[in-house]
Amino acid sequence: MLVRIPPETTESRAVQQRYGLRQRPAPSEMARKGATTMEVRGDGVAVITISNPPVNALSFDVLASFQRNYQEALRRNDVKAIVLTGAEGRFCGGFDINAFGNKPKNEKPGSLSIDFLTDIVEDAHKPSVAAIDGIALGGGLEVAMVCHARISTPSAQLGLPELQLGIIPGMGGTQRLPRLVGMSKALEMMLMSKSIKGVEAHKLGLVDAIVSANELVNTACSWALEIAEHKRPWFKSLHRTDKLPDLQEAKEILKISRVKAQKQAANLQHPLVCIDVIEAGVLSGPRAGLMKEVVSGKMLEQSQTSKSLRHVFFAQRATSKIPEVTNLGLTPRRILKAAIVGGGLMGSGIATALVLNNMFVILKEVNEKFLDAGINRVKANLQSFVKRGRMTKDDYEKKLSLLSGVLDYEQFRDADVVIEAVIEDILLKQKIFSDLERYCHSNCIIATNTSTIDLQLIGQKTSCQDRIIGAHFFSPAHVMPLLEIVRTQHTSSQVIVDLLDLAKKIRKTPIVVGNCTGFAVNRMFFPYGQVAGLLVDYGLDVYRIDHVITQFGMPMGPFRLADLVGFGVAVATRKQYYQSFPERCYKSMLTDIMLKDKRTGESSGRGYYLYDDKRKASPDPDIQKYVEKSRNMAGVAKDPKVMKLTDSDIVEMVFFPVVNEACRVLDEGIALKASDLDVASIMGMGFPSYRGGVMFWADSLGAEYVFKRLEAWSKDYGEFFRPCEYLAARARQGASLIATADGAKSRL
Numbered sequence: 001m002l003v004r005i006p007p008e009t010t011e012s013r014a015v016q017q018r019y020g021l022r023q024r025p026a027p028s029e030m031a032r033k034g035a036t037t038m039e040v041r042g043d044g045v046a047v048i049t050i051s052n053p054p055v056n057a058l059s060f061d062v063l064a065s066f067q068r069n070y071q072e073a074l075r076r077n078d079v080k081a082i083v084l085t086g087a088e089g090r091f092c093g094g095f096d097i098n099a100f101g102n103k104p105k106n107e108k109p110g111s112l113s114i115d116f117l118t119d120i121v122e123d124a125h126k127p128s129v130a131a132i133d134g135i136a137l138g139g140g141l142e143v144a145m146v147c148h149a150r151i152s153t154p155s156a157q158l159g160l161p162e163l164q165l166g167i168i169p170g171m172g173g174t175q176r177l178p179r180l181v182g183m184s185k186a187l188e189m190m191l192m193s194k195s196i197k198g199v200e201a202h203k204l205g206l207v208d209a210i211v212s213a214n215e216l217v218n219t220a221c222s223w224a225l226e227i228a229e230h231k232r233p234w235f236k237s238l239h240r241t242d243k244l245p246d247l248q249e250a251k252e253i254l255k256i257s258r259v260k261a262q263k264q265a266a267n268l269q270h271p272l273v274c275i276d277v278i279e280a281g282v283l284s285g286p287r288a289g290l291m292k293e294v295v296s297g298k299m300l301e302q303s304q305t306s307k308s309l310r311h312v313f314f315a316q317r318a319t320s321k322i323p324e325v326t327n328l329g330l331t332p333r334r335i336l337k338a339a340i341v342g343g344g345l346m347g348s349g350i351a352t353a354l355v356l357n358n359m360f361v362i363l364k365e366v367n368e369k370f371l372d373a374g375i376n377r378v379k380a381n382l383q384s385f386v387k388r389g390r391m392t393k394d395d396y397e398k399k400l401s402l403l404s405g406v407l408d409y410e411q412f413r414d415a416d417v418v419i420e421a422v423i424e425d426i427l428l429k430q431k432i433f434s435d436l437e438r439y440c441h442s443n444c445i446i447a448t449n450t451s452t453i454d455l456q457l458i459g460q461k462t463s464c465q466d467r468i469i470g471a472h473f474f475s476p477a478h479v480m481p482l483l484e485i486v487r488t489q490h491t492s493s494q495v496i497v498d499l500l501d502l503a504k505k506i507r508k509t510p511i512v513v514g515n516c517t518g519f520a521v522n523r524m525f526f527p528y529g530q531v532a533g534l535l536v537d538y539g540l541d542v543y544r545i546d547h548v549i550t551q552f553g554m555p556m557g558p559f560r561l562a563d564l565v566g567f568g569v570a571v572a573t574r575k576q577y578y579q580s581f582p583e584r585c586y587k588s589m590l591t592d593i594m595l596k597d598k599r600t601g602e603s604s605g606r607g608y609y610l611y612d613d614k615r616k617a618s619p620d621p622d623i624q625k626y627v628e629k630s631r632n633m634a635g636v637a638k639d640p641k642v643m644k645l646t647d648s649d650i651v652e653m654v655f656f657p658v659v660n661e662a663c664r665v666l667d668e669g670i671a672l673k674a675s676d677l678d679v680a681s682i683m684g685m686g687f688p689s690y691r692g693g694v695m696f697w698a699d700s701l702g703a704e705y706v707f708k709r710l711e712a713w714s715k716d717y718g719e720f721f722r723p724c725e726y727l728a729a730r731a732r733q734g735a736s737l738i739a740t741a742d743g744a745k746s747r748l
């Protein structure tokens with residue numbers, strides 16, 4: 001596969017600035033801010049405070065200033081001990097993620113981790129204590145572990161989440177954490193990027209004492225002085241061995257971890273590298289481990305996986321920044337009570353998501369039978385958390401008590417938001433919206449969970465269009481992390497801000513999009529299913545396609561997904577797409593043929609796969625007869641070129657049409673920025689996050705390459721593949737897909 005990584009151009013940056021999309025300065029500027037301050041107290045403790053809002057990240061400036069302060073504290077005769085803390089109740093969120101790739105080129109490997117932190121701070125003749133409140137993540141915890149003791153607040157969050165960014169813990173994290181909490185726990189925390197609270201950290205020995213935020217710095221100062229006076233042990237984490245297992249056991253733990261890591265993410269190298277680095281420290285000593293950590297860390301930082309995951313980190317945070325909306329200074333209104341119309345799969349899932357996050361919910365259905373079914377679905381959803389040990393029985397009862405079922409709109413009068421989640425029937429939705437306008441108060445937000453229908457049509461018979469908005473959840477709504485917020489040109493900024501806040505409260509990542517058939521996520525999804533049908537008609541095997549797409553990193557292939565969603569839903573939504581975009585559809589008859597034979601997908605036990613009573617899927621040799629019929633109906637023959645496609649060709653043929661549609665969505669102004677579509681593809685479609693999302697991934701291959709391939713396929717297999725003008729323009733200019741073209745329309 002051709003891999004070219006076009007850097008973000010000055011031009012693309014300028015264009016984004018003009019559209020108000022770039023709210024963060026360039027990475028190199030970001031990495032140069034913040035500082036530490038030092039105050040020497042009367043008792044002889046130098047308190048060094050990291051100050052770099054909002055999370056006190058370790059930028060180059062912070063690190064340089066930290067080193068200066070530290071050297072000064074060691075030099076000064078009036079300083080007996082040192083306390084390290086963070087400003088504004090946050091210890092440190094780790095190394096500045098903007099600074100990766102901008103590190104000074106001629107920096108000696110290990111100068112920070114070994115020469116300074118290990119040889120100067122940890123080996124110093126004056127003790128240091130970390131005073132931890134809020135967060136000690138990544139580099140934050142690593143610096144704290146270099147100190148000779150750690151005092152924390154009970155709720156502080158401690159962890160080494162670097163693997164989430166495609167790198168491994170640096171600054172000695174891979175060596176010190178196993179020595180402080182034991183190898184199994186350290187591996188769990190690192191490989192799962194799992195943080196722990198202060199209380200647990202205390203039990204594990206990662207922190208030495210728990211105190212309230214008010215007492216934190218004073219306690220840390222006393223502790224540091226007591227170490228200096230030898231009233232408390234002067235531990236150097238790197239040299240502790242009491243928590244390490246013997247060599248044989250250590251090898252066994254590492255072996256099991258390798259198997260698990262490979263099973264969880266076969267395409268990822270960095271978890272295995274992390275295990276290798278930990279192993280090096282156990283087999284050859286911590287110093288060798290530190291050196292391997294430096295070398296491996298440098299290599300991983302350059303990897304495409306890390307670049308992709310770092311992009312996703314910022315892209316996720318950028319989705320809730322909407323120019324001319326979130327910068328207007330509007331305060332989100334309190335949403336305490338929500339009402340849901342329709343207790344089907346979506347309605348009950350949404351109700352579950354809301355009560356899980358402590359909101360009062362009224363669920364409305366048309367009769368007792370449907371209402372009972374809806375409430376039972378919510379109960380089953382909540383019970384699944386209890387079964388998995390993620391909720392106590394008490395909590396279950398508490399959450400359930402927030403839900404009440406109704407058959408009319410009486411109790412809607414004091415609802416702050418209503419979410420309509422009935423079947424996709426325009427007339428029914430119009431009637432419901434008229435009723436809602438009558439019953440709800442004049443500030444109530446009126447949202448619809450439609451996945452395809454134009455919002456203007458739904459609200460046509462009301463005079464409250466400024467309060468109408470789409471809240472498109474993905475099934476199962478209490479599990480899927482994405483919320484597509486659809487706005488029309490009438491939706492008020494206040495209502496958008498309210499919904500963004502609601503998304504945050506129920507722990508969903510929002511993307512704000514414009515109004516059209518399928519909005520952003522389903523628009524990208526349509527070509528995914530269609531191209532699979534096309535490839536099968538032209539001779540590719542159903543199960544090979546699914547296998548290749550799963551290997552690429554999708555949770556399942558397009559056919560297994562169609563089975564899961566159910567053919568009925570697929571056919572209904574497809575119709576909307578055919579109507580709106582007839583010029584670029586490939587109409588495979590495969591699903592319709594199978595539907596006629598009562599194969600409807602997983603729910604009926606028979607779809608593209610056969611399902612046993614445990615819902616385990618196995619291929620069905622009979623599928624061939626449906627494929628042949630579909631091929632005949634399409635009037636196409638097996639194509640030798642298609643049958644010879646390599647795995648990487650198949651991946652490109654399946655995903656380039658998705659990229660093409662994403663470009664249209666961006667060009668039409670349905671999505672605000674390419675990175676929103678990256679987040680949407682990851683959270684709504686399951687596109688592998690370590691590839692950065694569809695647009696980032698396509699950019700890594702180059703717009704010109706994507707364009708040329710689509711153009712060649714469109715000659716052989718028709719309009720479905722024709723590259724759109726946005727993509728063509730990017731290819732001509734040699735620009736990246738993330739740069740919004742001049743004159744882009746906006747529906748936002």
Ligand SMILES: C[C@H](O)CC(=O)SCCNC(=O)CCNC(=O)[C@H](O)C(C)(C)COP(=O)(O)OP(=O)(O)OC[C@H]1O[C@@H](n2cnc3c(N)ncnc32)[C@H](O)[C@@H]1OP(=O)(O)O
Nearest residue numbers: 054055057093094095096097098137138139161169170317
């Ligand atoms: C050498 C080392 O081994 C390498 C490292 O340390 S790599 C870094 C390891 N640290 C991490 O992975 C932590 C990443 N951050 C987080 O998980 C979360 O931001 C947090 C738990 C610290 C705070 O969460 P929350 O309060 O919800 O705020 P959140 O919106 O995520 O972040 C606030 C802002 O800080 C920024 N930020 C957070 N952590 C950052 C970091 N480590 N570097 C740079 N910026 C960071 C975010 O981008 C965001 O910026 P924005 O306001 O411009 O969008």
